[in-house]
Amino acid sequence: MKLYFSRNPNPRLAVAVARTLEAKVEFEFASPFAPGQADRYRPLNPNLSLPILAGPTGSLWEADAIACRLSRDAHSDFWRTGDDEPEMIRWLSWGKENFVRACDTVHFERGTKQRYGLGPIDQEKIGEGLGEFGRAAGILEAELVHRQWLAGNAVSYADFRMATFLPFNDVARLPLGDYPSVARWYRQLEAIDAWHDPFKGLDAPPLPPVKPV
Numbered sequence: 001m002k003l004y005f006s007r008n009p010n011p012r013l014a015v016a017v018a019r020t021l022e023a024k025v026e027f028e029f030a031s032p033f034a035p036g037q038a039d040r041y042r043p044l045n046p047n048l049s050l051p052i053l054a055g056p057t058g059s060l061w062e063a064d065a066i067a068c069r070l071s072r073d074a075h076s077d078f079w080r081t082g083d084d085e086p087e088m089i090r091w092l093s094w095g096k097e098n099f100v101r102a103c104d105t106v107h108f109e110r111g112t113k114q115r116y117g118l119g120p121i122d123q124e125k126i127g128e129g130l131g132e133f134g135r136a137a138g139i140l141e142a143e144l145v146h147r148q149w150l151a152g153n154a155v156s157y158a159d160f161r162m163a164t165f166l167p168f169n170d171v172a173r174l175p176l177g178d179y180p181s182v183a184r185w186y187r188q189l190e191a192i193d194a195w196h197d198p199f200k201g202l203d204a205p206p207l208p209p210v211k212p213v
């Protein structure tokens with residue numbers, strides 16, 4: 001199986017999962033939105049987005065689905081399958097609608113738009129994103145103050161998914177430090193090699209830099 005990836009947040013997440021699980025996949029850098037590339041990738045993912053996991057029986061897109069597939073193939077509980085599964089699904093579902101979305105909104109303005117020349121920072125969007133971040137981080141803080149990880153007693157895909165955008169906080173500048181338990185939880189993730197440096201040894205050009213504003 002081949003995992004098509006870039007250094008952007010969702011493909012980074014999928015690569016980190018594959019490396020955590022020591023999945024038997026080949027990694028290939030891809031750039032489906034680059035000029036002339038769409039025809040190659042559209043049969044694999046009609047959205048043209050990454051990550052894509054392609055194998056002999058077809059292709060799978062969406063980082064969550066890929067994480068589920070790789071975890072099953074590895075017979076791992078990283079994607080919870082026991083009594084902690086509802087808890088994990090709760091955090092995936094809530095995270096995508098709340099914490100992750102807030103991080104995405106701010107990162108898109110300060111990071112993605114500036115990297116790819118997609119226009120000036122929209123301060124109204126930043127305000128909305130930071131407001132949503134504050135509400136969501138407050139809820140996470142209350143949870144993480146009395147638990148180490150989100151689902152059960154060990155790291156799971158819920159933690160990885162919740163943190164999708166945090167490796168990019170040098171550009172997003174979300175006030176993570178205002179939430180000490182969330183910051184502590186994220187330091188635990190950063191201590192995991194596969195999370196800290198998922199691209200180690202892989203052939204992938206760096207992201208375009210964010211120009212200082």
Ligand SMILES: N[C@@H](CCC(=O)N[C@@H](CS)C(=O)NCC(=O)O)C(=O)O
Pocket residue numbers: 006007008009010011030031032033048049050051061062063064
């Ligand atoms: N919902 C999708 C989102 C995928 C997505 O938005 N991917 C972006 C990166 S974060 C992408 O393909 N960007 C083009 C690129 O990285 O070349 C998922 O979870 O996999």
